[in-house]
Amino acid sequence: MSGLRLADEAATNALAGELARTAPPGAVVYLHGNLGAGKSTLARAWLRAIGVEGTVRSPTYTLVERYPLAGGGEALHLDLYRIGAPGELEFLGLDEAGAALWLVEWPERGTGALPPADLHVRLEPDGAGRRARLEPGTPAGAAWLARLRPEGRLAPDS
């Protein structure tokens, strides 16, 4: 499939809302794409959709921002653009079991120190908008995508 067309930022936000609504507990999501592709936009909208209020900070320098969730557990938003080596992740003391959601920008820089992705979201420029491709990484991710696809809004555009 060639992906979903996201004509503007509102479309990226809508995709985030759909993914947030349907995500399995503990979902691990890798957000791929170059600077400016819309990874942080998607992550911010996703966090909002699951009830995070107040400032959503960029984890550019901290590597991770953690958000306790009303339903228990916490959402983790990582941006590994500036990580020196994947081993630095070990010092953050992230609780893999207690995390209700992982949203990871620049996941390829954390190879070996991250849980495997249930879902890969690949974002790329497409004219003034963006294109998103969704690929499962685990059986749970495949089941997730199978739940989404029949709903129309996330059907591939070609």
Ligand SMILES: Nc1ncnc2c1ncn2[C@@H]1O[C@H](COP(=O)(O)OP(=O)(O)O)[C@@H](O)[C@H]1O
């Ligand atoms: N679907 C879209 N169409 C057009 N612009 C978008 C879209 N999604 C996000 N943007 C814009 O792209 C810019 C960069 O987004 P950002 O999320 O910071 O990228 P990244 O985290 O991948 O570097 C922002 O100004 C945002 O408003």
Ligand SMILES: [Mg+2]
């Ligand atoms: Mg970003």
